[in-house]
Amino acid sequence: MPEQIDTQNEQPIIKERPALSRTLIINMIWSLGLSLFWVVFIWNFWDKGPYALGVNATVFFIALLAMFIRPLYYHRQYGKKDLYWIIPLGLIALSFLLYDNPFIKIVNVFVYPLLIFLFVNYGFLKDKEKRYWGTTFIANFFSRFFSLFGQIGIALKYYIAMLSPKQRKGTARQVVLGLVLMLAIAFIVVIPLLSSADPVFGDKLAFVYDLVRRYISESAMAKIIFFLVFSPLLFSSFLAWAREFDYEDKEKGIQVDSIVAGIVLGGVLILYLLFLWIQIKRLWVGSLPFEFRETETLVKSGFWQLFFLTGLNTLLYFFTYRKTSASVQKILTVFTAASLLLLASAGQRVALYVINYGFSYEKFFASYTVLYSAILFVWLLYSMFRKERANIFKFLVFLFLWMYAIVTVLPVEQFIMRSNVALSKRSESRIRLYELTMLSPDVLDLVKRYRNEGLLKEDWQPWIDEQEKRLAEKRWYEYNF
Numbered sequence: 001m002p003e004q005i006d007t008q009n010e011q012p013i014i015k016e017r018p019a020l021s022r023t024l025i026i027n028m029i030w031s032l033g034l035s036l037f038w039v040v041f042i043w044n045f046w047d048k049g050p051y052a053l054g055v056n057a058t059v060f061f062i063a064l065l066a067m068f069i070r071p072l073y074y075h076r077q078y079g080k081k082d083l084y085w086i087i088p089l090g091l092i093a094l095s096f097l098l099y100d101n102p103f104i105k106i107v108n109v110f111v112y113p114l115l116i117f118l119f120v121n122y123g124f125l126k127d128k129e130k131r132y133w134g135t136t137f138i139a140n141f142f143s144r145f146f147s148l149f150g151q152i153g154i155a156l157k158y159y160i161a162m163l164s165p166k167q168r169k170g171t172a173r174q175v176v177l178g179l180v181l182m183l184a185i186a187f188i189v190v191i192p193l194l195s196s197a198d199p200v201f202g203d204k205l206a207f208v209y210d211l212v213r214r215y216i217s218e219s220a221m222a223k224i225i226f227f228l229v230f231s232p233l234l235f236s237s238f239l240a241w242a243r244e245f246d247y248e249d250k251e252k253g254i255q256v257d258s259i260v261a262g263i264v265l266g267g268v269l270i271l272y273l274l275f276l277w278i279q280i281k282r283l284w285v286g287s288l289p290f291e292f293r294e295t296e297t298l299v300k301s302g303f304w305q306l307f308f309l310t311g312l313n314t315l316l317y318f319f320t321y322r323k324t325s326a327s328v329q330k331i332l333t334v335f336t337a338a339s340l341l342l343l344a345s346a347g348q349r350v351a352l353y354v355i356n357y358g359f360s361y362e363k364f365f366a367s368y369t370v371l372y373s374a375i376l377f378v379w380l381l382y383s384m385f386r387k388e389r390a391n392i393f394k395f396l397v398f399l400f401l402w403m404y405a406i407v408t409v410l411p412v413e414q415f416i417m418r419s420n421v422a423l424s425k426r427s428e429s430r431i432r433l434y435e436l437t438m439l440s441p442d443v444l445d446l447v448k449r450y451r452n453e454g455l456l457k458e459d460w461q462p463w464i465d466e467q468e469k470r471l472a473e474k475r476w477y478e479y480n481f
Contacts, residue, residue, distance in 0.1 A: 020158065020161055020162055023071070023074075024158060025162065027067065027071075027235060027238050027242075028158060028159060028162060028235055030063075030067050030234075030238075031067075031231050031232070031234035031235040031238065032231050033063075034060065034063055034064060034067070034230075034231075034234055035226075035227045035230040035231040035234065036227060037056075037059070037060055037063070038060060038226075038230065039223045039226060039227050041056040041059075041060075041477050042056050042057065042060060043223060044475070044478065048473075048478075049102065049106070050102040050105035050106045050109070051100065051102060051440070051470060051474070051478070052474075052478050053096050053105050053109075053478070054096060054097060054100075054474070054477065054478040054479045054480040055096075055097055055476075055477050055478070055479060055480065056096075056477040056478060057093075057096035057097075057105075057108075058093050058094055058095075058096045058097040061092070061093035061096070061112055062090065062093045062094075064116065064234075065086075065089055065090065065093065065116060067234075067238065068116065068120040068123075068238070068241065068242055069086065069120075069123075071238075071242040071243075072120070072123045072124065072242070075124075075243075075244065077123065077124055077244060078123070079129075081129060082123055084398065085119040085122070085123070085398070085401060086119075087405075088401045088402050088404075088405030088406075089112075089115060089116065089119065089401075089405070091405040091406070091408065091409050092108060092111075092112055092115070092404070092405050092408050093112070094409060095108065095408035095409050096108070096480065097480050097481060098409060098480055098481050099411065099412075099413070099440075099442050099480060099481075100440040100441050100442045100480060101412055101413055101440055101442055102440055103361045104407070104408050104412065108408065111404070115401065117145060117237075117241065118141065118397070119401075120241055120242070121141060121144050121241050121245070124241065124242065124243060124244050124245060125244075125245060125246070126244055126245070126246040127246075131249065132249065132389070132391055132394075133391055133392070133393035133394040133397070134393065136247065136248075136249055137393070138393070140245075140247045144240070144241065144245065147240045147241075148236055148237050148240040148241070149236075150240070151236040151237075151239040151240045152232060152233070152236045154236075154239060155232045155233075155235040155236040155239055156232055158235070159231075159232060159235070184228070262331060264316070265316060265331045265332055265335050266331055268316070268335065269331060269334060269335045269338060272335075272338040272339070272342065273338060313335070313336070313339040313377075314376070314380075314392075314396070316332075316335070317332065317335075317336065317380055317392065332384065333381070333384045336377060336380050336381045336384065337381060339377055340374075340377045340378070340381065343370070343373055343374060343377055344374075346370065347367075347370040347374065350363070350366055350367055350370055351367070354367060354423075355423060355426075356428070356429065356430050356431075357430055357431060358419070358420040358423055358424065358429075358431035358432075358433075358435075359415075359416040359419050359420055360416070360435070360436075360438070361416075361438070364412060364415075364416055365407075368403070368407060371403075372399065372400070372403050375399060375403075376395075376396060376399060379395060379399075380392070411442070413439045413440060413442040413443050414442060414443055414446060416436065416439065417436060417439060417443045417446055417447070417450075418446070420433060420436060421433065421450060421455055433455075433456055433457075433458070434456075434458040434460075437460070437463045440467070441467040441468075441470060441471055444464065444467045444468070444471075447460055447463070447464065448464065
């Protein structure tokens with residue numbers, strides 16, 4: 001029986017047997033294939049961590065991205081400007097193939113699915129190029145995300161419809177399907193709960209688990225369970241997100257009370273100016289104190305100042321830009337310039353810290369955050385003098401996407417290693433190169449070269465042995481360039 005569509009919510013209403021179109025079948029098989037690929041080629045991630053991600057992760061994430069881009073193209077909602085988000089998402093997936101950097105890889109595993117959700121749904125948004133990314137946009141995208149859970153039951157019905165026979169002569173297949181579901185529920189849920197409730201019952205059925213373990217390992221069972229859960233979850237995300245959606249834009253004409261906004265902006269601005277006036281002699285720190293703890297406190301306080309004030313200032317800008325009187329907008333311009341000055345101070349402190357103590361993951365990405373914030377504040381200041389209304393949140397997100405994508409395909413660890421070796425040659429340097437043993441095999445050949453040149457004074461052989469062992473234990477699909 002064909003499916004009916006609720007035009008208001010755009011959700012399939014399943015009655016009796018859902019109709020299986022060619023597109024649905026392709027994407028069900030696609031979801032099954034991705035789940036099977038993870039179980040076969042990425043399963044070592046649970047034991048080895050990010051070092052198990054290489055060729056396998058690139059193939060998986062590219063295939064995941066393609067799963068959503070395909071319907072975007074066939075529904076004729078793809079445009080050339082979609083390359084602005086497709087290309088950086090492709091670069092992030094490619095980064096697994098390029099480097100072993102564990103810091104970036106582990107961040108990718110969590111950030112990449114969120115980026116796919118955001119930009120795939122943006123791709124299916126009606127009149128997406130004209131939309132303002134405001135509070136209405138954010139609220140509707142949150143709702144869109146949680147619609148995934150409402151599609152899980154529908155996805156399961158589609159899978160059952162694909163596996164179930166259409167005629168009575170398929171009774172044997174129905175019996176097999178029923179037995180499989182019954183055994184899965186019994187072994188995964190019912191028996192463990194009853195055994196915990198009555199240990200005697202658990203002892204009586206212990207031989208059943210022993211019999212299962214003799215033929216099926218715990219690892220195999222874990223893979224089967226993961227496969228059975230992950231497949232419908234992926235297909236549910238396809239049902240929820242791979243379709244056009246629209247919403248009423250309520251941002252137009254919204255105004256913020258100019259008196260309230262003026263008091264808030266003016267008060268914060270006065271505090272900033274007072275702080276700059278008091279700190280004018282210490283603001284541009286020319287040198288760092290010798291004690292590491294004092295240096296760390298000075299610089300980190302500057303960086304957290306940057307971090308929190310950047311967030312606060314961006315929020316104040318977002319909620320007052322073009323929503324108040326002209327006089328308040330002038331205050332906002334001065335406010336943004338003062339924020340940029342505070343940012344420059346914090347950036348200079350981080351730069352001094354790096355010059356004296358060298359790079360680490362933390363200091364490299366802190367420096368990169370300073371650069372991101374600087375670009376954002378310069379753009380915000382420029383936007384105050386434009387006639388067109390700036391799409392603030394959209395610029396912020398796209399800037400993050402591109403800068404994050406670029407840093408994932410840069411040789412970050414090689415940059416850290418080379419920079420620290422170069423900076424350590426300064427007479428006043430306080431860099432300890434042996435602290436770089438936190439780095440991955442990305443710098444293995446570089447370390448061997450520097451050691452042969454006599455630039456590394458400590459004993460790096462244990463680290464070299466550990467990295468060579470790590471590489472030797474990799475399977476072919478876990479390698480990268």
